[in-house]
């Protein structure tokens with residue numbers, strides 16, 4: 142059963158500002174903590190350029206002979222029609238404009254990577270897709286964002302339900318201080334997606350399986366979710382998002398707090414999940430973007446500079462700024 146994200150008239154909502162305040166009893170929906178928990182802390186990162194390999198010849202854009210190109214390993218092309226359409230989206234934090242007229246089509250059943258230097262607006266844009274910016278005081282979004290042709294910013298949309306359909310995973314795994322089972326069962330329970338315990342057990346098992354965690358936790362479902370390793374916690378959070386039947390999963394640097402082995406597992410999982418979901422991932426690692434995404438959008442100083450198939454963006458970008466970024470000249 143899919144959750145309708147259109148507003149239920151029986152339920153009070155103030156439209157755009159509704160968000161978490163609509164339902165303070167819902168700390169977490171679709172894998173995200175809703176009210177004002179926008180974790181922007183991140184560990185110091187060194188730029189990951191391991192994917193870059195020497196290329197002897199100059200490229201068509203006159204890049205120097207020493208130009209390095211990425212090894213793109215994700216399958217190229219997209220698998221689905223447009224799921225989310227952004228048009229002329231601008232975002233302001235108070236007086237400060239963080240995003241300028243971004244227009245981007247995000248295809249279904251595809252991984253779209255948002256890349257760009259720190260502060261260019263990747264996370265801000267990600268948050269426009271499930272109205273998480275509504276939860277930030279003083280934040281204003283203009284322009285239009287449609288999901289399946291429906292404007293998500295109208296009063297008819299219940300942001301709480303929207304956020305269940307457009308789940309979000311943050312860089313720091315954020316399981317509830319509850320059992321593994323309860324972490325996954327919470328969403329289906331509060332949304333009334335199941336009618337009895339057997340059904341709920343089935344959803345928990347299926348979600349954990351889809352998140353690639355079942356084998357590791359089947360015998361300890363009633364232990365604390367916070368007792369898992371970082372990588373397992375991140376997969377638990379993904380299982381929690383999956384449990385409410387989302388259509389889109391937004392990931393904001395989901396591996397930046399994980400070690401390489403846990404990262405590899407999440408990347409494998411992302412590749413499997415794209416068969417069912419529209420996935421948008423913010424990453425600082427170009428190696429990761431090249432490995433997991435089929436589409437890439439490059440942002441710089443609040444503007445979308447260029448978007449295209451990942452392979453094209455990484456091997457033959459149209460814009461000089463993109464080339465400079467992916468080859469490490471700035472960022």
Ligand SMILES: Nc1ncnc2c1ncn2[C@@H]1O[C@H](COP(=O)(O)OP(=O)(O)OP(=O)(O)O)[C@@H](O)[C@H]1O
Pocket residue numbers: 234239257258259260261262263264265266277
């Ligand atoms: N809650 C906020 N209040 C005020 N300004 C903000 C807020 N969140 C982000 N900004 C500003 O908006 C701009 C874009 O930030 P955003 O976090 O979207 O960039 P980013 O590309 O995701 O950066 P990073 O890669 O460092 O996470 C930055 O100038 C940032 O300082």
